[in-house]
Amino acid sequence: MAARAHRPTSNFKDMKKFVLTIAVLLGAASALSAKLNVVATLPDYGALAQEVGGELVKVTVLAKGTEDPHFVDARPGFIRVLNQADLLVEGGAELEVGWLPPLLQSARNAKLLADAPGHLALARSVRLLDVPSGPIDRSQGDVHPAGNPHFNLDPANGASLAAAIAGALAKLDPANQSVYERNLQSFKQRLEAKLAEWRKAMEPFRGTKVLTYHKSFDYFLERFGLVLVGTLEPKPGIEPSPTYINGLIPRAKEAGVKLVLIEPNRPRKTPTYVAEAVGAKLVILPVLVGGAEKAGDYLSLFDYDVARITEALKSAQ
């Protein structure tokens, strides 16, 4: 085909086509970004938001599943993320109090103010354990004044937490309320089916005595009837000391402790020593979605934890 010099009018047509294509693409892109920006402090809340929101939300999670959620760095990049958020989902029982407040202060996002519709504190939707009565102070260790904030570890709480998120999404985006409702019901059904499975698997082990590193497993233990005899921390947030451990071991042996449960990020030396001395099995359990490779979503987290515990107890029999 002979090459032809482009005449000015056809150049102009090409340019119009080009501009139109770009405009359409940009229009499509901005329609895509009409998703709600949901920021969750913990991966579990993010996972639930994803279940309920589906295609209509873009979820960003601040803490990693492998991290200690009390001690997440308030990295400045999070300020940008919070500045763009439509909905913040946090625990609200002061688990995040060591790092979230300075971020919110700098975020300049009026939608995320304390009682605004864009700020969801999940603790209000569940019953908290260990709510302290009487005065509390630092001599008791890192006690959370509102109660034990690790409520994401009771799988039955999943329904109430998901419902709270669905409610918040519906308030911000009423046009899609039916979609959120539908997603919520679908999740609830799958959760119910799974709960029945987990209850059945854990039933034979009700009443088993355990030790944990920190009081982070209480909700899981209560749900499945396991009994907490003591923690490796003498007080919440204080590392185990040799004197305390030497006192804990005989107590645990007498009580017939079968399991020592720790999170994946704990130092291993002391828990291994205690498990051996007590004659118990050491089980490493993720407490957040993403805390282990196979625990990548809300239901898989409990599949994984239940499997590890039943495995350990069966092999001990």
Place this chain on the structure above:
Amino acid sequence: MALPWNLQVKGGQYFSEFGRLNPTHPHTWDFVDLPLVNGRFLGEDGLRNPGARVSWLVPTPFYSELLLGVQNSQGETAHSFRSDHDGDLFFGRPALDMQVKNMGDLLYVPRYTFSFNPGAEHTVLAGISGAFGPNASGPDQATQIYGADLFYKWKARRQSKGFPFVTWQTEGMYRRYEAGAFPGDINNPALPAEVLRDWGIYSQVSYGFRPGWVASFRGDYVTGEQGALRPDPERDTRWRLSPALTYFPTEFSKIRLQYNYDNREDGGQDHSVWLQFEFLLGAHAAHKF
């Protein structure tokens, strides 16, 4: 206080947001003492005064913020500006009492800072700052301080109580001080009007190797162009090395051991050992990153 267009205003008595260390409280430091350059340029108690600061969260895809603070330029905490230095001579010259005549006589502190995360476990935070204001050595004399800071943090994916981590912080500063002429008196020599230029830098690394334990090391260097007054311990070359070990029995208390090797151009070498105890009483909100 937040405003539209991603602006935020803060007012009151506050530490100037110059560099990374100046706006922080001593109990958050990794060492017992200030780096040499901070002490020389910004004063022993830090650069702080009443004023107001506006900041803008820049709409870049990464975190970046532009700040401008305007503060009173007078007082003992305005060390390189209109401080009276408790009546002592500063660079050989007495402080002259001056009134704030117009907006140009205030202390201006602009700063630009940005951050990016080169990986889930790594964070980088950098900034450039300026401090501009009149100084007390003469009616038309002004000081300009420029600074650049860089902060890097690595924190393990599987961190427990925030450990293990490594932080590396470096700040460099340059000060241009217009010094007024001093006719001298019975005890002190006359000095001409001149421009005094000083530089300084520090770099420190901290390694939190086990929950509650942090090992740190810092190097300091300050120097300046020779002025008419010599020797001047406030401006002579000086460098220092400081290893430190800190133990936190709880988040609210710490014990620290630090050794300083201090080498001063006209003062010889000094060795010092420091033991620090700190307790925090009362409620305290979370710190910035």
